[in-house]
Structure formats: structure tokens, C-alpha cells
Amino acid sequence: MRIPGLRHNWRLSMVRSANSLILLGAAGFAFAAPPTISHINQLTGIVNFSAPVVYTILCGYNLACLVLIENWLGGDGEKTLRRVRRWRVIYTTAIALIILCFTLGSAPDERLVDFDTYYANTPWISGVIVSYLLAHMVASTAITIMCWRGVSQVRSWTRVGLWVLVVGFILNLAYGVSKLTAVAARWAGHDLDYLSSKAAPPIAAIGGVIVTIGFLIPLLGPKLEEQLRAGADYFRIRALWRLVRPAGGGILKAPLWASPAERLTFRLSATQDRILRLHPYFDDHVRRTAHDEALRAGLSPRQAAARGISAMLSAAAMECAAGEAVPPPSKSTAQTARDTYLAAEAAYADLLLDVAAQLPATPTRRTATVAGALQGSNS
Incomplete structure (x- = not known):
């Protein structure tokens, strides 16, 4: 060797x-x-x-x-x-x-x-x-x-x-x-x-x-x-991966002989791909509300960004799973939220790991409060 x-x-x-x-x-x-x-x-x-x-x-x-x-x-x-x-x-x-x-x-x-x-x-x-x-x-x-x-x-x-x-x-x-x-x-x-x-x-x-x-x-x-850290991160992002999985997209799986670092790369890529497929359901009002509350609670800018994105993704995933039950947000707010998400991911390395950690323990479908917030943002 x-x-x-x-x-x-x-x-x-x-x-x-x-x-x-x-x-x-x-x-x-x-x-x-x-x-x-x-x-x-x-x-x-x-x-x-x-x-x-x-x-x-x-x-x-x-x-x-x-x-x-x-x-x-x-x-x-x-x-x-x-x-x-x-x-x-x-x-x-x-x-x-x-x-x-x-x-x-x-x-x-x-x-x-x-x-x-x-x-x-x-x-x-x-x-x-x-x-x-x-x-x-x-x-x-x-x-x-x-x-x-x-x-x-x-x-x-x-x-x-x-x-x-x-x-x-x-x-x-x-x-x-x-x-x-x-x-x-x-x-x-x-x-x-x-x-x-x-x-x-x-x-x-x-x-x-x-x-x-x-x-x-x-x-x-x-x-x-490095491999142990990658293995831990692989399981840390599992909650986010499972949340966005219904968004569909190509199946990207690591080979059986892949190292933990390679498996993490595959899972991050697949998660990122399916997050972007959810962008029609993104609502920047939901993201901003959670982001501002996190800042008022004393969280760092990185943690606040992760909190806002996690709330937005949770709501978007529920909307995607609900199908036509509730109309998705307007295209303009969805595009704004998508751009904000991409900018945050570029600014903070490994942001998806923090997003996964900030996900609600029991995601729920859109409530009347969230629907009202969407109406306010659309108006």
C-alpha cells in the first residue's frame, strides 16, 4: 500500500x-x-x-x-x-x-x-x-x-x-x-x-x-x-430525508460497499434534489415567521435560518402529501422562498444537518393558522 x-x-x-x-x-x-x-x-x-x-x-x-x-x-x-x-x-x-x-x-x-x-x-x-x-x-x-x-x-x-x-x-x-x-x-x-x-x-x-x-x-x-462523523451525520439527516421523500424524483442509492462518507454524500444529494422538487409548495411567510421567532429566542443566525427552513419544509411536505386538498402558495412567494433557501445553503456549510435537527418532532398538516398566514402573504 x-x-x-x-x-x-x-x-x-x-x-x-x-x-x-x-x-x-x-x-x-x-x-x-x-x-x-x-x-x-x-x-x-x-x-x-x-x-x-x-x-x-x-x-x-x-x-x-x-x-x-x-x-x-x-x-x-x-x-x-x-x-x-x-x-x-x-x-x-x-x-x-x-x-x-x-x-x-x-x-x-x-x-x-x-x-x-x-x-x-x-x-x-x-x-x-x-x-x-x-x-x-x-x-x-x-x-x-x-x-x-x-x-x-x-x-x-x-x-x-x-x-x-x-x-x-x-x-x-x-x-x-x-x-x-x-x-x-x-x-x-x-x-x-x-x-x-x-x-x-x-x-x-x-x-x-x-x-x-x-x-x-x-x-x-x-x-x-471522518468516517464516524459521516456515519453520525448520515443518521442525523434521516428525519429530513424521510420528510421530503414523498416529493419523488430519481432514486439515488449508495452501493453496498460504500463508506459512511459516500453514503452521506448520496443521501445529501437525494435530499437536496427532493427539497427542490417541493419548491412549488414553499411559503416564505412560514419561513420568515419561524426565522424571526428563533432570532427573538436568542438563536444564532445559522440556527435561525435552519429553524425557518425546517418549518417551511415541514409545511411544504404536508402540502405535497395532501395533494389538492389545500392549494399551494403563489408562484412568487414560492420562488422567493426557494431563492432564500438556496442563499442560506450557500452561506452555511452543511446547513441541511441543522435543518434536520430543527424539524418538528411530530409534523402536522397545515392548520388554520398557517392557512391564514398564507392568505395574508398572497394578499
């Missing part, structure tokens, strides 16, 4: 780091699985070759996280670029140390789960283990601090995402601490291998999921909020 954006915006550091983070995060889980470790060792013919592969991927993932956070919170300034270059030097050095130490060391026994503790005291191989653990813990600590500080600088979904990232990277730090504690215990002649082989993997899995959610929240949160 991210490849099109990478193809068009590959020059942007944030885009490259976001794609790298997704790719390396997935690769880390895939290559760290014991069956994959064994398969790679067999393919290469080098015992424990998967160890530097997984550790290199992990370092690359940490670097991608750091670069993304730096660009995310620091912007595109020169100071951010210097920090990003510094992180790249640090993690390139860590990867080089991992490869160098593994090349110089000897790890003849294949270990699928407990490589860290099994070779904790082995010359050079211990350097592989310490290099990747320190690199991982430095990244987790730095990102936790940056996200913690950044929380006060942002709002809305970005703030939520940063809080989630703080939790995720604390768990990543806990993973590194568990691994390093087990390794240090081996150095001291003790056995705390369960911290590395039993406790650390589930911590890494949970932390990885939480970090992924943290990075997704600022991207998907606004879209989710």
Missing part, C-alpha cells in the same frame, strides 16, 4: 523511513522465527548465519524509527538533518561491528532460540550480541524521550499516537533489558536464560504491535474520525 507513495515521493526522508520501517519491521519478525533461522542457516551453509542477519535487520528497523520520529517532530530543518546523519553513522557503525565480530568469531553450534545466552562468553561473538543489544536499547530510550517531549507540542491524533509509541518503545526497552540481563548473568556465572528465551520474545511481539499502532494512529485516526 505504501509503494505508490514511495515511488512518487522517494526523495522525502519521512516517506523513505516510513516504508523502511514497515519493511524492516515485517522482516524482523519473519527472519527471527526459529523455522526461518534454521532454513537460512541451511541455505547459506554457515552455522548461525541468521544471527547477524536478524541483528542487522533490527538495527535498520531502529534507525528507520529514529529517522521517522526525527522528521515527524523536528521538521525539515538543518538541525533535524544533522541529527538524522548522526543516527545513520551510529547505526551503520553498529551493523559493521556486528558483521565484523561474527566474521572473526566462531559459533559452531546452531542455536535457534538461546543464541544470546549460549554464546555470551564466546570471544567476538559476545561483541555481536552486545552491539545489537546496545543499539536497540539506545534507540528505544531515545525514541521514548523524544515522544514524551513531543506530546506537549502536538494535539489530536498525533498526540494519541505519541503516547502509544511511548508505551511501545518502553516495551522495546524492556526487551533489551531482559536480554542484556540474561547475558550479564552468564558473564557472572549465573543462569537467567529464561529472561532471554521466555520473557523477551512476547515482550518484543507486544511492543512491536503497539509501536505499529502508534505509527498508524496519526495516519488512520483522522480518516476514522
Whole structure:
């Protein structure tokens, strides 16, 4: 899903780091699985070759996280670029140390789960283990601090995402601490291998999921909020849609797979179309009366406009449903009301939602009072 954006915006550091983070995060889980470790060792013919592969991927993932956070919170300034270059030097050095130490060391026994503790005291191989653990813990600590500080600088979904990232990277730090504690215990002649082989993997899995959610929240949160708001508005306008539905017109329905926002667009379009079909029954006197009463009651101009239009539409819908029982208002007052309605809709965004909210709870047919008002307006 991210490849099109990478193809068009590959020059942007944030885009490259976001794609790298997704790719390396997935690769880390895939290559760290014991069956994959064994398969790679067999393919290469080098015992424990998967160890530097997984550790290199992990370092690359940490670097991608750091670069993304730096660009995310620091912007595109020169100071951010210097920090990003510094992180790249640090993690390139860590990867080089991992490869160098593994090349110089000897790890003849294949270990699928407990490589860290099994070779904790082995010359050079211990350097592989310490290099990747320190690199991982430095990244987790730095990102936790940056996200913690950044929380006060942002709002809305970005703030939520940063809080989630703080939790995720604390768990990543806990993973590194568990691994390093087990390794240090081996150095001291003790056995705390369960911290590395039993406790650390589930911590890494949970932390990885939480970090992924943290990075997704600022991207998907606004879209989710938009769809939820559209879904709520879809039901808010239902009363108005049902009121004007008898006016007839073309049937405009959203497809089954349509999103809430698309469904709202279809319903608004159909409602607008049927409102305009009611315009021969519009009475500007009814609208003005309700509008002026709303202003005297202290409502805002927008709410007053919605109150007047809702009263006019309610009366017009009742007239349309009554057929010839009561003659519609004159053409002149209907045209004036129609022009006023269109002007109000142009002046206030999403006015139909307010109109739906202002509709009478129990619409009634035209009363003698309304009929008298119509006669007065016609005269």
C-alpha cells in the first residue's frame, strides 16, 4: 500500500523511513522465527548465519524509527538533518561491528532460540550480541524521550499516537533489558536464560504491535474520525430525508460497499434534489415567521435560518402529501422562498444537518393558522 507513495515521493526522508520501517519491521519478525533461522542457516551453509542477519535487520528497523520520529517532530530543518546523519553513522557503525565480530568469531553450534545466552562468553561473538543489544536499547530510550517531549507540542491524533509509541518503545526497552540481563548473568556465572528465551520474545511481539499502532494512529485516526462523523451525520439527516421523500424524483442509492462518507454524500444529494422538487409548495411567510421567532429566542443566525427552513419544509411536505386538498402558495412567494433557501445553503456549510435537527418532532398538516398566514402573504 505504501509503494505508490514511495515511488512518487522517494526523495522525502519521512516517506523513505516510513516504508523502511514497515519493511524492516515485517522482516524482523519473519527472519527471527526459529523455522526461518534454521532454513537460512541451511541455505547459506554457515552455522548461525541468521544471527547477524536478524541483528542487522533490527538495527535498520531502529534507525528507520529514529529517522521517522526525527522528521515527524523536528521538521525539515538543518538541525533535524544533522541529527538524522548522526543516527545513520551510529547505526551503520553498529551493523559493521556486528558483521565484523561474527566474521572473526566462531559459533559452531546452531542455536535457534538461546543464541544470546549460549554464546555470551564466546570471544567476538559476545561483541555481536552486545552491539545489537546496545543499539536497540539506545534507540528505544531515545525514541521514548523524544515522544514524551513531543506530546506537549502536538494535539489530536498525533498526540494519541505519541503516547502509544511511548508505551511501545518502553516495551522495546524492556526487551533489551531482559536480554542484556540474561547475558550479564552468564558473564557472572549465573543462569537467567529464561529472561532471554521466555520473557523477551512476547515482550518484543507486544511492543512491536503497539509501536505499529502508534505509527498508524496519526495516519488512520483522522480518516476514522471522518468516517464516524459521516456515519453520525448520515443518521442525523434521516428525519429530513424521510420528510421530503414523498416529493419523488430519481432514486439515488449508495452501493453496498460504500463508506459512511459516500453514503452521506448520496443521501445529501437525494435530499437536496427532493427539497427542490417541493419548491412549488414553499411559503416564505412560514419561513420568515419561524426565522424571526428563533432570532427573538436568542438563536444564532445559522440556527435561525435552519429553524425557518425546517418549518417551511415541514409545511411544504404536508402540502405535497395532501395533494389538492389545500392549494399551494403563489408562484412568487414560492420562488422567493426557494431563492432564500438556496442563499442560506450557500452561506452555511452543511446547513441541511441543522435543518434536520430543527424539524418538528411530530409534523402536522397545515392548520388554520398557517392557512391564514398564507392568505395574508398572497394578499
